[in-house]
Amino acid sequence: MDFEPSYMALVDSGEIDERIEKLYASLEKCEICPRKCGVNRLQGEMGYCKADANLVVSSAQPHFWEEAPLVGLGGSGTVFLSNCNLRCVYCQNSEISHGGEGVSMTPEQLADSMLYLQRVGCHNINLVTPTHYTPQLVRSIAIAARKGLRLPVVYNCSGYESVETLKLLDGIIDIYMPDMKYGDVESAKLYSDAPDYVEVSKDAVREMHAQVGDLVIEMDIAWHGLLIRHLLLPNERAGSLKVLEFIANEISKDSYVNIMFQYRPSYEAFEFKEISRPPFVEEYNVVLDMARGLGLHRGFPNL
Numbered sequence: 001m002d003f004e005p006s007y008m009a010l011v012d013s014g015e016i017d018e019r020i021e022k023l024y025a026s027l028e029k030c031e032i033c034p035r036k037c038g039v040n041r042l043q044g045e046m047g048y049c050k051a052d053a054n055l056v057v058s059s060a061q062p063h064f065w066e067e068a069p070l071v072g073l074g075g076s077g078t079v080f081l082s083n084c085n086l087r088c089v090y091c092q093n094s095e096i097s098h099g100g101e102g103v104s105m106t107p108e109q110l111a112d113s114m115l116y117l118q119r120v121g122c123h124n125i126n127l128v129t130p131t132h133y134t135p136q137l138v139r140s141i142a143i144a145a146r147k148g149l150r151l152p153v154v155y156n157c158s159g160y161e162s163v164e165t166l167k168l169l170d171g172i173i174d175i176y177m178p179d180m181k182y183g184d185v186e187s188a189k190l191y192s193d194a195p196d197y198v199e200v201s202k203d204a205v206r207e208m209h210a211q212v213g214d215l216v217i218e219m220d221i222a223w224h225g226l227l228i229r230h231l232l233l234p235n236e237r238a239g240s241l242k243v244l245e246f247i248a249n250e251i252s253k254d255s256y257v258n259i260m261f262q263y264r265p266s267y268e269a270f271e272f273k274e275i276s277r278p279p280f281v282e283e284y285n286v287v288l289d290m291a292r293g294l295g296l297h298r299g300f301p302n303l
């Protein structure tokens with residue numbers, strides 16, 4: 001398949017440089033994400049996510065445990081970013097997301113890592129928890145593109161995104177892969193310290209879908225579009241039905257939805273009795289039936 005990533009048009013026209021300028025300007029009184037902390041990250045101040053102007057990366061390597069259309073034979077070129085704009089009590093990577101473990105890299109160095117991931121045969125550049133580093137990451141993409149990067153970029157995020165920032169990513173990101181963690185406001189507040197998560201994530205996913213549409217898979221590889229993840233929590237604590245209803249009724253019944261069954265309590269989850277166990281298979285089957293009943297049919301077992 002002949003494929004040219006979206007960002008090449010903006011690189012060729014030079015518009016990507018204007019976007020980078022606008023994104024960096026947002027760091028001066030940071031409103032990159034919905035927390036809108038207002039700190040001057042360019043002067044070394046830190047807000048909720050504990051990130052300043054430095055790009056901190058935990059790892060950049062081929063990864064084979066993502067969704068099958070991202071992995072193919074060559075793997076997904078994952079770049080794990082340190083820090084996070086959510087505080088999930090069940091975080092699986094708390095040392096990285098909350099503890100900030102990782103190494104400082106310049107956008108130029110990360111661009112070279114992206115080119116390395118392309119050289120070793122990865123099918124995409126998969127930016128994991130990218131939100132708070134959007135300006136630095138777009139700069140890396142522009143540098144890498146000018147040196148020959150031609151892979152689609154995956155924006156693999158928590159769904160807690162600012163629509164204004166997403167608009168500056170229009171035409172740069174080929175695949176949006178947001179979580180839709182909660183359909184229930186109380187859970188979002190209690191487990192992720194984000195009482196506005198439900199509405200914020202809906203607006204973000206609407207914007208993402210408007211930009212890229214449903215997921216396009218050709219030759220078993222994802223090239224473009226929206227891939228939504230929903231992590232099943234025990235005791236219906238994720239509000240799964242509300243999430244699935246939103247996707248089916250307001251986004252598209254052709255949405256690719258990975259309903260994830262891998263929740264295991266970790267970090268501070270044991271302090272919350274109702275989420276201190278994995279979900280049961282019966283709970284998973286109920287949610288799969290809900291999805292099928294709503295007309296969703298991609299991304300989960302559809303027997």
Ligand code: SF4
Nearest residue numbers: 030033036037047049
């Ligand atoms: S990116 Fe970080 S500093 Fe900026 S608004 Fe979000 S949490 Fe606050």
